[in-house]
Amino acid sequence: MSRWKALPESLDQRVRQLVVQLRRLKDHSGLSLVSLAARTSYSKSSWERYLNGKKLPPREAVAALARVCGADPTRLLALHEVAAQAWRADRPAPAPHGAEPAGGAAPARETARAAGPPDPDDPADPADTPDTGGGAGAGGGADAAGAGEGGRRPAGGPRARTGPLVVLAALGVVVVAAVALLIVRPWQQDAAGRGTADTAAGRTAGAVTAFTHRVGETFDCHLTRTPGGLSAGRSRTTTAILGSGATGWDVVEAQCLLHHHGYDPGPVDGIVGEHTQRAVKRLQAGAGLPTDGIVGPDTWKVLRR
Incomplete structure (x- = not known):
């Protein structure tokens, strides 16, 4: 019998219920995570994330687990549908295509790096997307055009003043979002007192x-x-x-x-x-x-x- 880690306290009860049922099915089958990876198209690291509540398993992964364990997937897929609604409700909607968050592209790239690289063996993970924005080439042309004689930019120019303002604006957005989450606590809306x-x-x-x-x-x-x-x-x-x-x-x-x-x-x-x-x-x-x-x-x- 596997000794599972405790699920995150912030995990929605509907998602928690799905994960508990998947854990029980896996334990009852006697299969290890390595065996699951060998019998499905999902890697061992992906199953670790799914069964520890770090990521919602795709519908196909739930059906695959039921299949290799010899169980009827109907009830598990019903649990997954409810859990998916709760999972989406607890996460902010993605920004429109081409939109850039306050503070420029750098904070978005830092957030992506903090979330960790995608799992190449996990079909649910999106592939890396190359950075097609105005990178070093575009920025270099602008800098060359605005530089003074000898490659030096005049002191106190527009770019020197906007840098600190962008950083302050980004910090302000982060602080406001954090305070709003602490007040609303959407992940605990369905809980009740003991x-x-x-x-x-x-x-x-x-x-x-x-x-x-x-x-x-x-x-x-x-x-x-x-x-x-x-x-x-x-x-x-x-x-x-x-x-x-x-x-x-x-x-x-x-x-x-x-x-x-x-x-x-x-x-x-x-x-x-x-x-x-x-x-x-x-x-x-x-x-x-x-x-x-x-x-x-x-x-x-x-x-x-």
């Missing part, structure tokens, strides 16, 4: 606690009717895919809603176990849905009524 006291504190002060399962711990359910439907105040999701072994505040929310509708999921502990799956199947049967025991968008609609 326990009754922490939940109240989260509502008043905006505090958010990451879900961590503790043996024997259960949670209270206090349901209210909101514009989005019935809510236990633990999660606002209507799309999360919750199958066997899933954990998190989404599971606590679903267990509370099952209790409300008269289907006992067992202890409200934030883990999808046998009791919770049986309760979900009974709810699905009563609503005329496929009784697969997996909470998805259609089951959430019934739970939120």
Whole structure:
């Protein structure tokens, strides 16, 4: 059994759920990362990034893992679709083609270098793109034209004054973006507080606690009717895919809603176990849905009524 590294705390719960299921499938198959690389078109380093939450695996990689492990890819691909939406929401939209960020091309190139080189064995990684902007040749011509006699530029010229201004503008953009991210915290929008006291504190002060399962711990359910439907105040999701072994505040929310509708999921502990799956199947049967025991968008609609 592999000893996995802890996933990043900032990882969205929907992405975390996909990675956990991929890890379990890989462990159950007994395949090593080297074996996965040999049986798929993705390198060992790519699988390391996918299974440690550093990069969202492509849909094709998820299907390939299910194929080599002899599993049905349907549920994994459904989890991937939801995780991909969360992954895109947590990352800023790319700049329009040809646009250059504030501060010129240098900061963009520094960011690209910080992100690391692409993996040549990974089909999901884009190839390097040559720098076709106004490089040394274009810049050299401009400098030659503006230089004074003997190759020296007059002191205090326009280029000497604009350099510090460009650097200050770039620093200002970075500072504003960092402050905005700390205030909004989009990666924690679906999380809820732990326990009754922490939940109240989260509502008043905006505090958010990451879900961590503790043996024997259960949670209270206090349901209210909101514009989005019935809510236990633990999660606002209507799309999360919750199958066997899933954990998190989404599971606590679903267990509370099952209790409300008269289907006992067992202890409200934030883990999808046998009791919770049986309760979900009974709810699905009563609503005329496929009784697969997996909470998805259609089951959430019934739970939120």
